[in-house]
Amino acid sequence: MHAAEVSVGDVVVVLGGGGVGVNAVQGARLSGAREVIMVDTNPAKLETATLFGASRTFQSMDDAAEYVREINGVVGGADAVIVCTGNTIEAIVTAAYGALGTRGRLVLAGMSQDVMEKNVQLPGTQIIFREQTIRGTIYGSCNPRRDVPLLLDLYKRGLLKLDELVSREYSLSDINEGFEDLRKGRNLRGVVAHG
Structure with a gap:
């Protein structure tokens, strides 16, 4: 944009x-x-x-x-x-x-x-x-002060896909696997899940 x-x-x-x-x-x-x-x-x-x-x-x-x-x-x-x-x-x-x-x-x-x-x-x-x-x-x-509220509004209205970006969750103990998957292009976005 x-x-x-x-x-x-x-x-x-x-x-x-x-x-x-x-x-x-x-x-x-x-x-x-x-x-x-x-x-x-x-x-x-x-x-x-x-x-x-x-x-x-x-x-x-x-x-x-x-x-x-x-x-x-x-x-x-x-x-x-x-x-x-x-x-x-x-x-x-x-x-x-x-x-x-x-x-x-x-x-x-x-x-x-x-x-x-x-x-x-x-x-x-x-x-x-x-x-x-x-x-x-x-x-x-981006300018976070201007753009984060705009992005949140677009997400709330269903115009911006954010949930679909996360293709896999990793535990902290699996973080090296997450980095390897990132390097190999195996997922769109991996996130470290707490708990």
């Missing part, structure tokens, strides 16, 4: 179908995006993304970029591409940029395993000619 500045009628591509990605899908949908496209290599994550509002899903960024160029005409690509991958390497950023249209916003929400890795290598002159924006975000660039 905030970092990608999604507005009514936009075409949005979300790359990475984990917890951050499906919430980016929800945010784009709630902001009025015309199309919200999820890209992930895991078919189970694509199926989950449709439950959270993705209008189309693809297992490859090339296929998603081709589809976006077909539907978005003169813009020539997505209005916003949001990268939410668990290990954001240079090839992922480059592929995401390849789907970006004129005046598009490329948002990096997924981090690399090595936080000092140089994973952004893009054609600067094209960015200038096409008036594109690249930015990073943490927590969706």
Whole structure:
């Protein structure tokens, strides 16, 4: 909603179908995006993304970029591409940029395993000619005082899925299993349950 500045009628591509990605899908949908496209290599994550509002899903960024160029005409690509991958390497950023249209916003929400890795290598002159924006975000660039009450209201009205995000609960003694499941992409969100 905030970092990608999604507005009514936009075409949005979300790359990475984990917890951050499906919430980016929800945010784009709630902001009025015309199309919200999820890209992930895991078919189970694509199926989950449709439950959270993705209008189309693809297992490859090339296929998603081709589809976006077909539907978005003169813009020539997505209005916003949001990268939410668990290990954001240079090839992922480059592929995401390849789907970006004129005046598009490329948002990096997924981090690399090595936080000092140089994973952004893009054609600067094209960015200038096409008036594109690249930015990073943490927590969706939210303002908790403004956004938490809004999110709670959306949840109460049934417009925001939160319960569906929790795919498994772990006891504190099973926390290492929870981290392993997170690394392997076995669940959307695991939580440590008290008691």
